[in-house]
Amino acid sequence: xxxxxxxxxxxxxxxxxxxxxxxxxxxxxxxxxxxxxxxxxxxxxxxxxxxxxxxxxxxxxxxxxxxxxxxxxxxxxxxxxxxxxxxxxxxxxxxxxxxxxxxxxxxxxxxxxxxxxxxxxxxxxxxxxxxxxxxxxxxxxxxxxxxxxxxxxxxxxxxxxxxxxxxxxxxxxxxxxxxxxxxxxxxxxxxxxxxxxxxxxxxxxxxxxxxxxxxxxxxxxxxxxxxxxxxxxxxxxxxxxxxxxxxxxxxxxxxxxxxxxxxxxxxxxxxxxxxxxxxxxxxxxxxxxxxxxxxxxxxx
Amino acid sequence: xxxxxxxxxxxxxxxxxxxxxxxxxxxxxxxxxxxxxxxxxxxxxxxxxxxxxxxxxxxxxxxxxxxxxxxxxxxxxxxxxxxxxxxxxxxxxxxxxxxxxxxxxxxxxxxxxxxxxxxxxxxxxxxxxxxxxxxxxxxxxxxxxxxxxxxxxxxxxxxxxxxxxxxxxxxxxxxxxxxxxxxxxxxxxxxxxxxxxxxxxxxxxxxxxxxxxxxxxxxxxxxxxxxxxxxxxxxxxxxxxxxxxxxxxxxxxxxxxxxxxxxxxxxxxxxxxxxxxxxxxxxxxx
Numbered sequence: 324x325x326x327x328x329x330x331x332x333x334x335x336x337x338x339x340x341x342x343x344x345x346x347x348x349x350x351x352x353x354x355x356x357x358x359x360x361x362x363x364x365x366x367x368x369x370x371x372x373x374x375x376x377x378x379x380x381x382x383x384x385x386x387x388x389x390x391x392x393x394x395x396x397x398x399x400x401x402x403x404x405x406x407x408x409x410x411x412x413x414x415x416x417x418x419x420x421x422x423x424x425x426x427x428x429x430x431x432x433x434x435x436x437x438x439x440x441x442x443x444x445x446x447x448x449x450x451x452x453x454x455x456x457x458x459x460x461x462x463x464x465x466x467x468x469x470x471x472x473x474x475x476x477x478x479x480x481x482x483x484x485x486x487x488x489x490x491x492x493x494x495x496x497x498x499x500x501x502x503x504x505x506x507x508x509x510x511x512x513x514x515x516x517x518x519x520x521x522x523x524x525x526x527x528x529x530x531x532x533x534x535x536x537x538x539x540x541x542x543x544x545x546x547x548x549x550x551x552x553x554x555x556x557x558x559x560x561x562x563x564x565x566x567x568x569x570x571x572x573x574x575x576x577x578x579x580x581x582x583x584x585x586x587x588x589x590x591x592x593x594x595x596x597x598x599x600x601x602x603x604x605x606x607x608x609x610x611x612x613x614x615x616x617x618x619x620x621x622x623x
Numbered sequence: 624x625x626x627x628x629x630x631x632x633x634x635x636x637x638x639x640x641x642x643x644x645x646x647x648x649x650x651x652x653x654x655x656x657x658x659x660x661x662x663x664x665x666x667x668x669x670x671x672x673x674x675x676x677x678x679x680x681x682x683x684x685x686x687x688x689x690x691x692x693x694x695x696x697x698x699x700x701x702x703x704x705x706x707x708x709x710x711x712x713x714x715x716x717x718x719x720x721x722x723x724x725x726x727x728x729x730x731x732x733x734x735x736x737x738x739x740x741x742x743x744x745x746x747x748x749x750x751x752x753x754x755x756x757x758x759x760x761x762x763x764x765x766x767x768x769x770x771x772x773x774x775x776x777x778x779x780x781x782x783x784x785x786x787x788x789x790x791x792x793x794x795x796x797x798x799x800x801x802x803x804x805x806x807x808x809x810x811x812x813x814x815x816x817x818x819x820x821x822x823x824x825x826x827x828x829x830x831x832x833x834x835x836x837x838x839x840x841x842x843x844x845x846x847x848x849x850x851x852x853x854x855x856x857x858x859x860x861x862x863x864x865x866x867x868x869x870x871x872x873x874x875x876x877x878x879x880x881x882x883x884x885x886x887x888x889x890x891x892x893x894x895x896x897x898x899x900x901x902x903x904x905x906x907x908x909x
Binding site: 344345346347351354367375380381383384387393396397398402538539587589590592593594 | 650651689693694695696697739865866867868871872874875876877878879884888889890891892897
């Protein structure tokens with residue numbers, strides 16, 4: 324049975340990875356799961372300098388999911404290189420660094436610094452809904468997405484995954500723009516902008532007023548978008564959005580994802596990533612699927 | 624794996640004072656069982672849970688309790704009130720504040736529950752050695768003071784233990800439990816029992832003195848305690864709370880402003896679930 328998949332020529336032992344921002348840099352969950360059993364670990368978004376993030380409250384639970392407005396608090400790329408990459412290097416898993424920035428130059432600085440590091444792939448966050456400058460501004464217009472993708476592709480030594488926002492009118496158009504600019508892969512979806520109001524206090528629950536919705540509540544939207552994007556482009560897609568079980572992961576793959584990422588549900592079950600990797604194998608055995616790649620986009 | 628993590632903790636020289644205490648390495652998600660539950664005041668419940676997390680838990684740490692209702696996904700952070708390390712039991716005393724705690728309040732002996740623990744750093748017992756310790760608990764911040772008083776008393780290192788507990792009204796809870804380990808002084812907002820006002824009013828009225836303060840309660844109370852501690856230069860530890868998601872330091876949801884750059888993100892936002900919930904009062908901006 325083959326569970327290996329390839330993203331931009333990089334082989335992953337299985338399609339299960341972690342969604343950026345939900346797994347720290349792996350250290351926080353290393354006591355719960357064996358990182359060696361994951362296809363890849365995707366780090367929390369990192370910028371050229373430390374970011375403070377948003378005021379609290381930053382998280383709120385909603386029916387079947389949660390809102391977050393962390394605002395990409397991160398220690399900056401230097402700390403990541405010094406502390407987190409050496410930690411992850413000890414494990415037999417692929418390392419994907421999520422990169423964020425306020426300006427194109429910010430992104431390029433991080434991408435350059437990561438150039439010689441033991442990082443397998445870069446994931447470019449142009450879809451965070453919780454920061455005022457940069458991030459999602461680059462990911463909501465096809466021409467902006469094209470420009471930043473091209474700029475990053477020129478500098479990047481590793482293959483580039485563009486992480487797309489669901490907060491757009493036409494996801495296929497965005498996927499095509501990223502592909503045309505040279506993106507090696509897409510990951511989707513980032514969170515969906517949401518809001519929660521405390522009706523007793525007549526106040527927004529999040530200090531940032533809006534936050535990104537994640538968790539099982541977003542899954543059907545994510546599956547639909549992965550499907551639409553996979554029909555529009557040839558580059559591989561990493562599917563995510565509310566994955567809570569191996570069945571969910573298989574669903575994303577059948578919609579067209581080559582790999583999957585587990586996000587908010589890590590907070591619910593810290594051992595979930597490995598359970599899903601094992602569950603996919605069980606599913607393959609049960610339905611006599613020899614090669615995991617046969618499931619990718621198999622619905623039509 | 625565990626050995627490596629401990630090394631990392633030691634190597635991180637810049638982890639700062641708040642996080643310098645021994646990092647807990649025994650976080651796990653376990654299946655536990657409710658031993659007993661009763662309502663001890665209006666909307667406040669007292670639950671004993673059987674779990675081996677009790678063996679390694681410390682005063683001031685908390686657990687994440689998962690509701691069964693799958694529309695409420697996230698673990699609820701609830702502070703440890705008391706430990707029975709011999710029987711392997713954890714006691715929590717909590718207030719119904721939403722859907723999750725409402726569900727918990729309906730649990731009966733024998734019911735199963737998933738728990739993530741032990742989370743956070745706990746109070747530094749060593750800081751009490753040879754000193755007069757003043758424990759302050761306000762409202763649902765009282766429960767963690769119980770195990771703290773118990774540990775201070777049984778380890779016998781504090782010179783004296785006084786506890787001031789503040790309630791909304793005369794519906795007291797945990798008073799008799801606290802009296803086993805500390806001299807207890809009461810404040811009530813409506814003045815029905817003890818001093819009318821908050822824990823600080825009770826401290827002044829009774830003239831209670833301490834060399835070190837350990838406190839947990841609502842933010843306005845903790846702000847007042849911090850200000851008092853700074854004016855009188857009293858070593859003070861406060862336990863903070865914030866809305867949390869993961870409980871293990873990954874999501875960065877539950878941060879608090881710190882005076883210095885925090886060791887993890889190198890900004891001024893320490894994770895309450897990991898570097899806290901107990902911080903030296905002078906280290907945090909609240």
